[in-house]
Amino acid sequence: MFPMWALTEIPEVVSGRLATALEQQMKNMPTRDPALQQQLASFFQSGLGIATMVLFTLAFLFLLIIGLSVAGGALGARMIRNRRVAG
Numbered sequence: 001m002f003p004m005w006a007l008t009e010i011p012e013v014v015s016g017r018l019a020t021a022l023e024q025q026m027k028n029m030p031t032r033d034p035a036l037q038q039q040l041a042s043f044f045q046s047g048l049g050i051a052t053m054v055l056f057t058l059a060f061l062f063l064l065i066i067g068l069s070v071a072g073g074a075l076g077a078r079m080i081r082n083r084r085v086a087g
Helices: 002-015 016-027 034-045 047-086
Strands: none
Touching: 002 016, 016 034, 034 047
8 A cells, every 4th residue: 555655645745746736725725814824834845744744644544454454354253253153
């Protein structure tokens, strides 16, 4: 999962298109505080902001994959248990 994400997102980060897309999304936010928008925009344009976004994305993907694996394992165990009890 990570290699596919990296192949699609790393060129976006390097070229600056990711920062431009984030800036556009922040301009469309329904907030009324322009100072907050400016602060968020400057944060996400910095190296620390990009690193934070990548870190949170990786953490989310990790939790998603682990959660789906746990759910699949629990479902499979329940199906096998029901089959053994009935047979």
